[in-house]
Amino acid sequence: MAAEMPVRCSVIVESRPSALGPSCREILAALEAKGFTPDDIFAVHLALEEAFLNAVKHGNRMDPTKKVVIDYTVDQEKIEICMTDEGPGFDPRRIPDPRVGENLYRPEGRGLLLIRAYMHNVEYSERGNSLRMVRCKSQPVPKG
Amino acid sequence: MAAIQPRITVEYRNEATIIAFTDERILEDTDVRALREAVEAVVEQAPRIHLVLDFRHVRFLSSAVLGLLIRISKRVYEQEGELRLCNIHPGIYEVFKITRLTNVFGIYEDVESAAQSFSARQ
Numbered sequence: 001m002a003a004e005m006p007v008r009c010s011v012i013v014e015s016r017p018s019a020l021g022p023s024c025r026e027i028l029a030a031l032e033a034k035g036f037t038p039d040d041i042f043a044v045h046l047a048l049e050e051a052f053l054n055a056v057k058h059g060n061r062m063d064p065t066k067k068v069v070i071d072y073t074v075d076q077e078k079i080e081i082c083m084t085d086e087g088p089g090f091d092p093r094r095i096p097d098p099r100v101g102e103n104l105y106r107p108e109g110r111g112l113l114l115i116r117a118y119m120h121n122v123e124y125s126e127r128g129n130s131l132r133m134v135r136c137k138s139q140p141v142p143k144g
Numbered sequence: 145m146a147a148i149q150p151r152i153t154v155e156y157r158n159e160a161t162i163i164a165f166t167d168e169r170i171l172e173d174t175d176v177r178a179l180r181e182a183v184e185a186v187v188e189q190a191p192r193i194h195l196v197l198d199f200r201h202v203r204f205l206s207s208a209v210l211g212l213l214i215r216i217s218k219r220v221y222e223q224e225g226e227l228r229l230c231n232i233h234p235g236i237y238e239v240f241k242i243t244r245l246t247n248v249f250g251i252y253e254d255v256e257s258a259a260q261s262f263s264a265r266q
Contacts, residue, residue, distance in 0.1 A: 018172050018174070042204070045204065046204075046239070049171060053206065053207075053208070098243060099243060099244040105218075105248065106211075107210075107211030107214040107215050108211050110207040110210055110211075111207050113242065113243060114242060114243070117242045
């Protein structure tokens, strides 16, 4: 019965790239406990890391006085993550496509593309400082 | 074979230099910076290097590592060298496909095929 109850949590994380570790481990453990596949766990892990780096670097601009708030809910069917920084926000439509032309050879700018590729639903708040992303649980591949 | 601060190992095979990343996860800026310094130290010493980056141990990486590879690639080509990648885990290969970096890097199944792919030196 307890395994069917959704896991809900809200954490406040410092604006350091390495600060995500403990929260990330908790989220991935919750996914494993709910029977998400290794591919799901890889996808959520990657999206979390990319979203957090964006929040810390581009949102809070590494300001140690600013925090990132991560709210997440994991149930039997999906994980929903909402990540909010204290930055001014941005317009995701203005981020150039890193797969096109000279952008392909730029060392940065692939985080949002990967988040969109690995999560099933990705949306930003109007201000652009809060990201909501959802991934639905995959069906496990039958063995044999 | 030399081990550098367990981040990479360096092996020389015929005319190719094989650098293997030894970490299973490459995520943080400090890791990426350390790798960049370690790899560039090898590249700087070897103009026209035939470099193979071996990902056999790597199971997870962030987009910062893709940026690292772009930087290393530029440095190698500035030095008139050539770069190949190999042993990329399927989950990580998907990241290369999504970002279309499969069009940028020569990606090979294993060290042997990567090393054999280099053009003969004049």
